[in-house]
Amino acid sequence: MSTIPFQQAKLVELYCLEPVFFASRELSDTYYTEGVIGNYALTYALGRVNSPYRLQGEATGRPTYKEDFQPIAQDFYILPASPIGRVTFRFERFNALSDAYWYAMTNNRVATAREDLPLQRQGKKPSSFRPSNFPQTGRLRMIERRNKFQTLVFGNHQLPNYIRLGKFMSKVKVNVLNEFPVTLLPEGEYQSQHYLNAADLPQQIETLAFDLISIPPAPIIKNLRFRGAAWQVGQMIVPAGLHFCGRENSNE
């Protein structure tokens, strides 16, 4: 790792103007957001990558990170955003409503075919009363409004003032706090303060210790101690050679 693909990096603060929801975990009817914002979500949100309005066929069952990020990976990289201070959460109940005058909540499904009601009362199961395979009611744990996160954006890019994040397209303000040159530190033992995407770590480093936040699509690593080359950005240190899906590629 003798060359650095990025001359500079921006330290960016993300300010949640609205509660942010990602389905990180599910426990019974509650859907939990973790206190972190994944860097893949940020890459789409910043508009670096185009994702279609309508997903169809294969795209609905399988994300296309590798295909999407490969064309931009040479001059753009972003870290997962870590909270500034402690993250606060809020809970909200959600309830699907129908646009029919008559409806009933059945097996986690909103039924609207009133004419099926007598059948259902006879113990039969008309299709409109069968369970739904996606949730119609439950609780959401969301990142509360006014939480702040920070991340590093590698490469020389103008960033939008606002982005949208999560399932409900929540508005988030983007503040560029500082800009630093990226310098290469020689092989050694380092500690990184930033959140890192496990799938993006370079193959060359040796990981000594870390904490893991298990979220889709790839686990987030924090408090990483590693041996290898490093990039220094201001006072911050991260492993050298971070790259979208870097770990996966080298496994192939």
Add this chain to the structure above:
Amino acid sequence: MSIQKLSSVIATIYENFPKGRFITLVVLRTTHSETIFRTEGSGEPMCSEFVQAGLEGENQKTIIQRLVMTKRKQVAPERRYGREHLRAHELLYTNIKDGSLCSLNTNAPCEMCTDCFLYGFAAGGGGAQKSRIWTEDAFSILPASDVVGDRTINAIYETGTMRDEKGNPSTALNTSEYIKPGVHFLDVVTLKDVTADELRYIIGNILFTSRYGAVSSRVGRMENQILGVFGSITELPSSLELVQATYDVLGKPLEHPLNINQLITASKQVIANWQNKRGVSVHLSEAEVTNLLTDVETNWSEAERDNFLKRLSQSYEPFRQVATEKKKAKAKGKNTLVEVES
């Protein structure tokens, strides 16, 4: 025609990939009757949040509790309004799953109607469409304590008394909170890559929807006004920032009910600065906004509505074609019909 002034940010036809065309509507929402916005069940307090009163000076340090009209509380009734007309003009499609007519939240969107194309859907296995209408939580100008009232509910029997025919007293005695009439919410609605007819459809839904929140025949009346329309290549400030900046301009002391004309003047003063924001290319003047709204009302009028809604629905026709069409397009060397339904 002021819609032409927006042409740089208007799509000529629905396309599947985003193109950085933003239209921002600044909406003033005013309650006209008692209204109820809650995130939890009945008996819970009104939806509210502690936020900075304003953006400058003392207002920046002062924290007040404002009422919140959540984004989902806005979009659900507006969407239903449009759907009522799609249904009336037979422009909802049947879904392939169980052959029933397109319906909200029943796990069987038709994936073909105007509502599905614009507001989006997430289906179990078939596909998903992202919404191109991005709403935001809207905030009241005044603190919740000024604009929330308390009501004691007596459940009166048919006899008109608190005792039933056997003489038992009613146990249904309760107090519940409500938002007073004349309360103002300021709101920013962002539209992404919409066509002229889609814009007319969305503005119509916002202007003509008159009830929000917990609905009964007596509560939830609300009037919406469009205060500003912008075209840009980026997003503009948030609803919260708009409310805070307007609060700064209004000065103190503020009391409920606010004078609506003063409020409109103050908001317009705030958004006039937005035309200098990075990425803003169009800011419709007052006359142009009026023109646009007349255009919307004409298209939604009794005489034009059928024509308008059918023309809009027809615009999605290329994306409703079946697979044989796709092959033909491929044979000609252009693969334009990627959004083919399967």
